Amino acid sequence: MTTTTTPAAIPASRSRYGSMQHDRVWALRWSYFFLILFVIFFLTPPIYMLITSLKTSNEISSLTNPWWVFNPTLENYIELTTSPQFQTFFINSAMVSVFVVTTTMLIAVPAAFALSRMKFLGSATLATGVFLTYLIPETLLFIPLFKMMAVFNELTGIQLINKWWVNLILYPTLTVPFCTWIMIGYFASIPKELDEAAIIDGATWMQTLTRIFIPVALPGLIAATIFAFTVSWAQFLYPLAFTTSTDQLVLPVGIITTLIKGDIFNWGQIMTGALLGALPPLVIYAFLMDYYIAGLTAGATKG
Amino acid sequence: MADVAARSDALSSEQRRAPSRLRAFLHRKSTIAFLMTLPLIVLIAVLVIYPAFYALHLATLNKRMTQFVGVKNFTFLFTRETFWMVVQQSCIFALTAVFFKAVIGFIVAHLVHNVPNDKQRKWRGMLLIPWVIPPAMSTLAWLWLFDPSHSAFNWLLAHIGIDPVPWIGNANWARFSVILVNVWIGSPFFMIMYLAALKSVPDQLYEAAKIDGATWWQTMRYVTLPMMRNIIAITALFSTIVTFANFDIVRVLTRGDPLDKTHVFATWAFRVGIEGGDIPLGAAVSLFMVPILTVAAIFILRDINRRGNEA
């Protein structure tokens, strides 16, 4: 530490024990200590899900140490994965998610391109409007939508309620606004001269989009796709409200409504089901974590 | 260029006829742009904006939806004690949960930021998991953790001599549990946002502060927090809206019980409207979210515009 200080500007600092390097090491140790505490907090539920899923019903009801598996078994997994009902849930969820992701990107990408690049009357208002609709919660819309579906059924005879494909119509309202917003951000970061070079090279707007923007903004596309998939997979309210027959349910709703039969809770199976239900997003997260996070942060930071 | 075969790339003037009016119209930038945004506009108009207004209309009908009853549904709600409980619970849950999510997110973000860069990824990865798991699924896990007969937490508490806690059975504990699960699921989001914001503060500012002799708290107050102000505001507002309108957690954990003491707007609207078969009343309940959401949206918009101007 220097012994002379310029007057007035710097408040007198008391001398510290040890060097700065020493302080940094201790700061790091404390950081790790607290980080471990938080990790325990955040990871306890999923780990507990795993532990429970490996237990037999007997072991669970015998009230032994809940945090340890004495007789691990895979019977829960086998039962569920071979159960046609569970398989139906899984397939319904998968189909819905894949369709919704595709529809979402087909709507969001051209819209984002038009809104960010092709300045036309009202494009700025529309872009903000898109963002705002994301703020209108599903919990406000599900009741009128329910009625609308019933009315639609009366008018056209096409049944929408209690059919799994109703989700194909509803989910995009949750995914499209945000995905459009994400893509607008990514497209906006592409230098404008690239468009102009493409125009001079003779590209039409569609060609510019497909041959230049989409390849260059690929990370954004992946992030948006992951976001759309995750939201679709985890959806609970809409399918709960709109589908009731067992064979029309998607996974989250299926697990909760069918595995909790009356008063008998088969927790081993429930936890297994929950874990399996959480698996696809977790797998994607594990392999594509950076894109996942990019999708998350894209909206807010570019907002 | 003499070496390469010459070829006329562009149309000569005789060949370039004026394109037909329709073709020209279709190729105009504004037409193409409009067509590209059309699906988006249709989707939002039909499935978001229209239902929102339709809800207003529905709320003015009687239970069988055969006659117009004006504001009777709303006034009816005002007389019900449950309604006021729902209002109170929704607001308290939202504000408390957002507050704790922000604080925890802030602290954890700093902790991760302190770790050397190459190790951060690992920690970040683990800490974000609550956000990745579908909320309905993870709430199930909490439900199991809180189970009256088998609670793993109570098992641990028993070992240190504390009586079992009625996590879901007792009204106040149930409220606590709902907030806890909410905070568990939502903190990682705040952490990730704040971490990104922390990283965007230039190192030189911290160095300048150090040279100027700032203490840890002063640095926080005069350098870190001001630079993060925008992210803090936007994330908090976003989260308030999402938390306020949350359905999954309460539905799975308590279904609103005990005695409706954990109901929020979303779950109560579901109970009344779908399970109770009274669609107009359900619509009326969910409409009460609108004023609060609008206020939050206005703040968000203002913030975005201000940030846009600052940038």
Added chain:
Amino acid sequence: MADVSIRKVVKKYDEVLAVRGIDLDIKDHEFVVLVGPSGCGKTTTLRMIAGLEDITDGEILIGPDVVNDVPPKDRDIAMVFQNYALYPHMTVHENMSFGLRLKKFPKAEINARVDEAARILDISELLDRKPKQLSGGQRQRVAMGRAIVRNPKVFLFDEPLSNLDAKLRVQMRIEIKKVHQKVRTTTVYVTHDQVEAMTLADRVVVMSNGIIEQVGTPSELYHNPRTRFVAGFIGSPAMNFVPCRLEANGQSLALRLNNDIVLPVPPARAQRYLPHANNGKLELGIRPEHLTEAKTQPEAGVAPLEARLDVTEPMGMETFVYFDLAGAPACGRVSPNAGARDGAKLPMAVDLNNMHLIDSATGRVL
């Protein structure tokens, strides 16, 4: 190859007039440089030729055709951007061939053209690389290659060298000139750097504030500027301007700079300036190379001047001296062993044979 004509072109953005009515005729094979300070309208003009901006009023012709409503891809032009604008996800070869691929040219011809252009620009080994693996100069050459491959009627350059460091800039200037010698396509080149303009152009167009100040060869602009703006813009270090009055003594004229300094006007100029003898708002324009150290022998038209130097800049080959001349800051150029030192007095000479007289009110060079 074609000529380009710009007739009374105006460009208006909302309420702002970026280009206020310019006329210019560019001949086939010519290398024309539009130069001027930021905001003078040169880039806007270039972009109107390219078709990237609409033309508010007036006409632009490429060859015999009016191209006002013709989209860029049908104008048969190619452009080199300031930031290169290379497609980051494509290789050099794909970047250069993109336009041709869009037009569905046969593969053999595409490859032939790309190879030829790569040969001219000496980038043949880089064809399989991506832009991020290239240096600034290499990227610039790829951008030029993309333009050459199209075999257009006109090349348009938008400040292509601004992003390069000084040394690279000099090198690339020479490259561009060599390419033009080989390929001979009509070229319109925009820059704010008058050195680039002077070294590259067949003709230079000086613009300011949306109008053309003067068009001419580099030599014409240097020696015979027609406005104060052009006189001060071209040449580095810039021309010196000193307010003065013309005094007439019978047939001879003199320039009075202040109470102490009076300079005789060379007889050859007297005729031209006589009508302005009573004008009080005049400026003397004199380039630094004409403010030298005192001559050993008296010369016609050269007047002595005593200067107290403020700052000197020894450049090795010459020394620039900065001093006050009748209240105006002046720059002179003396030989390195003239004894110039900061703060010292130096006898100097003004070569009035190369003087310019400017009417301050109109900005015209008389």
